[in-house]
Structures are given as structure tokens and as C-alpha cells.
Amino acid sequence: MNLILFGAPGAGKGTQGALLASRYGIPRISTGDLLRQAVSEGTALGQKARKYMDAGELVPDSVILDMVCEVVKGDGAREGFILDGFPRNVPQAEALDGMLCALGKSVHAVAVLDVADDVVVKRIAGRRSCPSCKAVYNIYYEPPRTDERCDNCGSALTQRADDREETVRRRLQVYRDQTEPVLAYYRERGTAVLLVRGDRSVDEVQAELVSSLVS
Numbered sequence: 399m400n401l402i403l404f405g406a407p408g409a410g411k412g413t414q415g416a417l418l419a420s421r422y423g424i425p426r427i428s429t430g431d432l433l434r435q436a437v438s439e440g441t442a443l444g445q446k447a448r449k450y451m452d453a454g455e456l457v458p459d460s461v462i463l464d465m466v467c468e469v470v471k472g473d474g475a476r477e478g479f480i481l482d483g484f485p486r487n488v489p490q491a492e493a494l495d496g497m498l499c500a501l502g503k504s505v506h507a508v509a510v511l512d513v514a515d516d517v518v519v520k521r522i523a524g525r526r527s528c529p530s531c532k533a534v535y536n537i538y539y540e541p542p543r544t545d546e547r548c549d550n551c552g553s554a555l556t557q558r559a560d561d562r563e564e565t566v567r568r569r570l571q572v573y574r575d576q577t578e579p580v581l582a583y584y585r586e587r588g589t590a591v592l593l594v595r596g597d598r599s600v601d602e603v604q605a606e607l608v609s610s611l612v613s
């Protein structure tokens with residue numbers, strides 16, 4: 399199965415994608431994760447990407463496409479893949495079609511996790527993590543016992559640069575302007591676009607995703 403997991407930042411694509419990947423035994427390919435890894439390793443690609451990510455803007459297609467092509471072509475993706483965070487605009491969707499066509503493959507479905515903007519902002523802008531033991535909190539949903547300090551080790555919690563509220567709002571705007579048109583692109587081509595309500599429990603969303611994929 400070649401699946402695109404679609405939705406605004408904070409819609410739950412990472413969580414749901416990881417569950418689907420283990421259920422179907424295929425890799426989840428997250429361009430955001432690949433970029434963050436490149437940034438933390440300080441590679442040339444990471445250095446180029448960082449300023450766009452911190453500002454909530456899309457990283458240029460030229461940086462993204464080679465990275466995705468390598469993974470989609472790789473042995474790990476032979477039985478299928480789940481793309482998370484890609485394609486993010488229509489030119490990326492066109493480029494993906496070109497890559498897959500050259501491999502004799504296609505996109506089987508696009509699953510959209512639908513979540514209201516206010517929920518997304520609380521999920522992302524509320525996120526804090528511990529730089530020492532890597533524990534993750536949310537100041538709205540799973541706050542630490544002591545103000546912004548890790549329950550496990552007492553370190554001061556930190557927030558990712560692109561998780562700040564103004565950046566989250568920019569990321570949402572970019573999603574509406576550049577990413578949502580990708581859905582019309584797939585609908586016009588007759589690819590199944592499956593809408594799933596993403597504002598429920600992880601298990602409920604997963605169950606609906608799985609049932610919409612088999613039907």
C-alpha cells in the first residue's frame with residue numbers, strides 16, 4: 399500500500415502514521431523527521447533547511463525532492479510506504495507522481511486527518527520537552543507537576559523553535575494556502591481521498607483510518 403497521510407501540522411500524522419506503519423509492516427517516511435535529523439547532524443541540507451523550518455515556511459522543493467526520491471526508491475519501501483508531511487504543495491505532488499511512475503507505482507490513497515485550528519495550536523504550541531531525559535509534556539493536556547520543569551529530572555523544559563504560537567499560526571496558513579490544494583490535485587486524478595476526524599482518541603482515529611482503508 400502506498401499511502402499519503404495528510405493533515406495540518408499537529409493533526410496527529412506522526413502518531414497515526416507510526417501505528418499504521420507497524421500494522422502494515424511498511425515504513426513511515428516523514429520529511430519533517432528527515433529534515434530535523436539533517437539539522438541536528440549539521441549537514442549541508444540541514445543548514446539550508448533550518449531557517450525555513452524555524453520560520454514555519456516550506457523548505458524549497460529542490461531540497462526535499464532528492465531526499466524523498468532516495469527513500470521511495472529504496473529497498474525498504476518495496477512493499478509500500480506511508481508518506482507523512484509530503485507532498486506539501488502541488489509541484490511536490492507532481493514530482494512524486496513522476497518518481498512513482500518511473501518505478502511502475504502509484505499513490506493508492508490519501509488519508510486526511512481533519513482537526514480544527516484551535517486544537518492544533520494547543521497541541522503544538524503547548525508542547526514542551528526535557529532536554530535531558532527527552533520526556534514530552536503538553537502544558538494544556540499533560541502538564542508537568544511543577545511549572546515548566548521535568549517531573550523525572552527537574553530540568554527546565556524547552557519548546558521547539560517552530561512550535562512557538564506565532565510560528566504555528568504561520569504553519570497553518572502555509573498549510574491552507576499551499577498544501578490543501580494538493581487534495582484537489584488527487585481528487586481530479588481519481589485517487590481515493592479519505593476524510594477522517596482527527597480530534598478523537600488515538601485509538602478511535604486509528605480504527606477509523608484502518609476501516610476506511612479497507613473499504
Ligand code: AMP
Pocket residue numbers: 407429430431433450451452454455456457458462482483484485486490560569
Ligand atoms: P513537519 O514535522 O512535517 O510539520 O515539518 C516541519 C517543517 O519541516 C515544516 O514546517 C517545513 O518547514 C519543513 N517540511 C517538512 N516537510 C516538508 C515538505 N514536504 N516540503 C517543504 N518543507 C517541509
